[in-house]
Amino acid sequence: MRKLINAPEDVVSDALRGMAAAHPSLRVDAATGVVVRADAPRRGKVALVSGGGSGHEPLHAGFVGPGMLDAACAGEVFTSPTPDRILAATMAVDGGAGVLHVVKNYTGDVLNFRLAAELAEDEGIEVAAVVVADDVAVEDSTYTAGRRGTGGTLFVEKIAGAAAEAGAPLAEVAAVAADVAGRCRSFGVALAPCTVPAAGTPTFELAADEIELGIGIHGEPGRERAKARPAAEIVDAALTAIDDDLPVAGQDVLVLVNGMGGTPLLEQYIAYAAAAGGLAARGATVVRSLVGPYVTSLEMAGLMITVCRTSGALTGLWDAPADTPALRAGAR
Amino acid sequence: MRKLINAPEDVVSDALRGMAAAHPSLRVDAATGVVVRADAPRRGKVALVSGGGSGHEPLHAGFVGPGMLDAACAGEVFTSPTPDRILAATMAVDGGAGVLHVVKNYTGDVLNFRLAAELAEDEGIEVAAVVVADDVAVEDSTYTAGRRGTGGTLFVEKIAGAAAEAGAPLAEVAAVAADVAGRCRSFGVALAPCTVPAAGTPTFELAADEIELGIGIHGEPGRERAKARPAAEIVDAALTAIDDDLPVAGQDVLVLVNGMGGTPLLEQYIAYAAAAGGLAARGATVVRSLVGPYVTSLEMAGLMITVCRTSGALTGLWDAPADTPALRAGAR
The missing domain is CATH 3.40.50.10440 (Dihydroxyacetone kinase; domain 1)
Structure with a gap:
């Protein structure tokens, strides 16, 4: 460990x-x-x-x-x-x-x-x-x-x-x-597990060529263990799951592309590029976005995508000032 | 990979x-x-x-x-x-x-x-x-x-x-x-390596019970391969190296405790607790701090500590407004 x-x-x-x-x-x-x-x-x-x-x-x-x-x-x-x-x-x-x-x-x-x-x-x-x-x-x-x-x-x-x-x-x-x-829907994918310090062993095991689609933020099982694949396909699987549950077509959306703790920011931006394209292709308009490790699972590698169907009023509240250690918003 | x-x-x-x-x-x-x-x-x-x-x-x-x-x-x-x-x-x-x-x-x-x-x-x-x-x-x-x-x-x-x-x-x-x-001095420690995508293999290898003290941000060798140890001792080694080079006693300092890309924020805060204590024990006054993954090395696990001996004027410039994707500062 x-x-x-x-x-x-x-x-x-x-x-x-x-x-x-x-x-x-x-x-x-x-x-x-x-x-x-x-x-x-x-x-x-x-x-x-x-x-x-x-x-x-x-x-x-x-x-x-x-x-x-x-x-x-x-x-x-x-x-x-x-x-x-x-x-x-x-x-x-x-x-x-x-x-x-x-x-x-x-x-x-x-x-x-x-x-x-x-x-x-x-x-x-x-x-x-x-x-x-x-x-x-x-x-x-x-x-x-x-x-x-x-x-x-x-x-x-x-x-x-x-x-x-x-x-x-x-x-x-x-x-x-x-x-x-x-209005929010999320879907996570793990590329590598995390280890709870008091346990000392990984919360789950993945073969070198495997990923877990639909993982939870404690490493609890998702929908399926699948073969590793390009980032664009991983993001597409996440967006499809989200869109099937709450369609995004014609909607203004807020989007979070979230690193799970062990995924570099470089990779999170690669995922965001795919997410922005995938949402546009599904007819959504991304009005605000956030890319980074905001809701993590220790050092788990992977990402989570959250889409929030917004309104003008809610976007206004999203833009309102906030001053916290991890998130600052608003005009300055 | x-x-x-x-x-x-x-x-x-x-x-x-x-x-x-x-x-x-x-x-x-x-x-x-x-x-x-x-x-x-x-x-x-x-x-x-x-x-x-x-x-x-x-x-x-x-x-x-x-x-x-x-x-x-x-x-x-x-x-x-x-x-x-x-x-x-x-x-x-x-x-x-x-x-x-x-x-x-x-x-x-x-x-x-x-x-x-x-x-x-x-x-x-x-x-x-x-x-x-x-x-x-x-x-x-x-x-x-x-x-x-x-x-x-x-x-x-x-x-x-x-x-x-x-x-x-x-x-x-x-x-x-x-x-x-x-006025700045830094020292990094790796707990696990990173892999350059085009290379496909880790930039270096560490045994399960080893860390690398003084690692560079490309995984290039540091001062010594050492046995794993508690966070407080790792931070102490980093602070000692920094303090030996540019003494902090009696100084106002800005401090960055920086995750290398694969280290959870939870652990970065554990390191910061040790850094704040270690700097105080060395006679420095921490006037501003930053904790997070700001200068990373892909998914390398580990941390880097940077200490900047500051002045009133420089601290004022540190506090001045900035509005960038990764760092926002200043009154709002």
Whole structure:
């Protein structure tokens, strides 16, 4: 296991100490995994809280800041944060206008966020939740009932975060988040697996000439093990899966071409060239794009494509200022 | 070879087509590898041009935009761009105030930029150059006479780019660039090699329990092959090499903890926690930091640390607005 770590049991807390040192704009509790905007709570603003297992960085803590999340909860690698920590994050950022939980659809996350929401409501905090389930690859999977939540989460956090920053009330922020979640579809492909530090062995095995189409962000199985093929064909398979599920013809779309953690940016741009061409060929108009490692799976090699059917209003929220460690947007 | 590519010979042009599609703020010639600010030439502004072999993305094309580079020239993977292309970039961005070439110290780059500068001067364009040679690991190497240029290049491009954007004349921009280059020191460590697509085999081999201390950004040999060790010890070795060369005690420093392309962000933050502690223990004050994959070596696993002894004026230029695909800075 070639990893730049100290000890497997310290991976998450060590990384959080690094985040704390690197980002004065964040308040980081490395012991509990709770990362909060330094200026929280913001009086009268709806707060957004997300979280999940670690190993997907910069998701979620890298998206904490003005215009996106107010707090993120980091669990151990690929392990949901516990309800008490989600509750602590929720209480730390509540500014009296309620809190939106942005939850990726994994059984542990859904359960723990629900428990935390109940506990928060006992404390008098109004909580709404959106569950993101954008991955079209499989209907149920190792860790989910229903579809997995992946890259669409970034779009929900950015766009609903902008709505909250603009002063929208909780019901409206939650409605925007649900709307965006419903408009996003994702599909991932692995070229090489990742290794959870505490396990020490790869989450799956691929032969030298194999890829996994429809992989999940924890290395959980996808649709099919297939022969390696050119990037353009891999991208085409991803776009076909997305388009079959939610047609893109005639639509304005936001697109994320996302490296899974071990894929060079050079290759991500090669994939984006194919994605831009493939979407145009399917009749979609790409109005905004993002290329980079935003929702990762440790050092997994591969990519994920997320397409969000947008509207003028949603694109406006996408363009609104955001200032987080991993994503900055807006005019300057 | 597990790569998200179409054909080895198309890697650079395909990636540049992706950049062109993703970034309307850039004018990209995928055939020649010349990437230019869409609003170039800027009348009366000193222009910055950099470039080098591909495979180090986002360096350099990802740093083209207001506040940093006016143009970048991409060669084939790990291969210098030819003089005619550097000349084309230089002519495309000259706004009458002269052009600064930012050159990493590799023999091919130095030669080709020098030839391009002579050709540009024949065209009546005033050219100055700064050669970045910040890597303390080795004095001469496979591809260099003298030290290699690595992460310090980012600091030169950002800070000199800010000086140019603020209207400084060529001599002053060149002086700032030379000053910054002289203040930067870097040291890299590889945990796993990379594979150049056209070669198809790794640039070097490491046993499962080995790392390479002082690695170059093309996989060229470093100081020593050593046993794998905890991240804190790897970072300590890098900081010791840097501090031995240019002491940091009592200094304000800018720090880059840079993933080499195949190292997850989680691990980069673990390294940053160690770097922040190690610099403080050595008496330095970290005034700004950057954590992420900014100067990469394809999918190499490992990290590079760059330390820049700064001043109030240089920190001000570091903080100045920049708006490039890979680095955005400044108030918004």
